[in-house]
Amino acid sequence: MIELKAIHKSYSTGQQQVHVLKGVDMFVAEGELVSIMGSSGSGKSTLLNIIGILDHYDSGHYRLAGTPINGLTERKAAYLRNRMIGFIFQAFNLLPFKNAMENVALPLYYMKVGRKERNRRAMEYLEMLNLTDRWNHMPNELSGGQKQRVAIARALVTQPKVILADEPTGALDSVTSQEIVEVLKNIHDLGNTIIVVTHEHEIAEQTQRQIILHDGLISSNEVDADILPIRA
């Protein structure tokens, strides 16, 4: 599903050049649930943004579901993001003036899906995340866990190829964090490909595979066979 080869990325701030990714090789198969671990500033978000076509890489090769991602126009990048990627953020990033259903429906708006159909599909995913009774609540009327579940519904609503979550539990307490991890595992069981960036071991341990990013390179890419769920 995701193939990265010798990805280099550096940022220049003023005169200084920060080499963040120094030749990352990474492969994620369809239907995998993997975590990316690493200390703060190790380039986890940078890597995830490149995978999510939000950022460019300097050199290397990247293919997403067989499509080479290289030198895209903004328009084309937006199109691919819209259809292939579902983002989940640490800060939820719900629009405060839209209710839960409208927030979930927003990616479909850019997919040019009609209003009725949009709302119907949004309700479907809210139901899946046990939020049916909250559909017309505004974000500030929801708890942190509920907000993140709305955000997950929004990531799922376009049926993307891959779900990217950057510290999805970073703003939640441990009980709620576990609840969100359970949700991610559930949607993984439905066949979704998920990449979770986290620095919490308890969360990483519940994924099929942990990719550890260190000093701009992937230092560990082993599959922890013990936690692999039994899959049909």
Added chain:
Amino acid sequence: MIDIDKWQEIYLTIKQHKVRTGLTAFGVFWGIFMLVALLGAGKGLERGVMNGFGDVTNVVFFWVGNASQLPYKGLSKGRTIHYTDDDIEAIRSRIKDIDLVKDLNGLGNYGSAQYIVRGEKSGSFSVRGSHENMAPMHQVRVIKGRYINKRDIDDKRKIAIIGTRVEELLFEQNEDPIGKSLNIYGVHFQVVGVVKPRSSGDNAQRDAEVIFIPNSTLRYAFNQTDTVGTIVLRPKHGVHANIVQPQVEKLLMERHKIHPSDAGVVSSFNLQEQYDKVQGLFTGITFFSWLVAIGTIMAGAIGVGNIMLIVVKERTREIGLRKALGATPISIVVMIVQESVVLTTVAGYIGLFLGVLLLESVTMLMEKMGMGDGIFSKPEIDFGTAMVAVIVLVISGILAAALPAAKAAGVDPILALQDE
């Protein structure tokens, strides 16, 4: 293209910044309101002043000024001339492009008043000769009976058309003057009509103290058969009075052997020249109104642009999120431009509406108070002008949004979504 979702988006974002949006919209509103008020007032003033000209805007009057100041062709200076029917005949036959040329006489010197008695009542009025169809030229309107006709002139009938003040002063309150007799210096005239001057204010009273009689009758009855007091002429349709005026002047000076540079003898008044001047003034006023109003609208639009810039900055995170979810730069630009255009257009439309309402109320009030004929009459803005104003609004809305929209389209979603 503009579906319900876009409208809802716009509505929601505008609702979010009520006060700021309101204040900004007020700038645009005020611009349009001013434009309508200024143009309307200008139009009202123009109407009022142009009404003073009546329907006749292109006549030229010739009269005798002072005595000659220069000797010419063996004739000494200090000579006094007077016009005759031969001059009228010469003008008619020699000057092309003339539609009408007539003699106008009066009793006493031009503008002087004659004391007239009728039974117990009396008054001083200016008695003037006139011709058929000349009421507009004298800036009067027939309100009772009729004006002079051709047979009155041909038959030298002793009929009179009196001004409203004459009716007031010489007749009883409920007395109908039509058919009544009026003695002017021993000659009996029958009143056949009443006229009201177009002018207003101080002039109106004096202009209403007038009696018109057929010029042929006047010259015959009051011993002026060999003199023409004033020659009035009107150029053919489409010919400017400025073209015929010097031709006629030259002809009259030649006929009366006046030195070509002896300027004060053949005097004339060219109404069209005055009309052009006034019209030029109003073109200036209209231009100035537009200048002020467009300046104000632009200022308002710049205000809208400013607000949109702040709004874009405030909504960086939202715009970043939208891009992450698949919004193209174009869709972001369209969103911002639409918001700006809606804001300016709605605000401007309200300004247009209230401005027109103001003009309508002023007109209604003036009509109620019977002030319709004054120097200021019926302020109004025409549909075309209003449409131009609306187009200016939409364009300024688009221009105002250009920079904010470019900023919004350039938002980097990574930076926008970074956690603080």
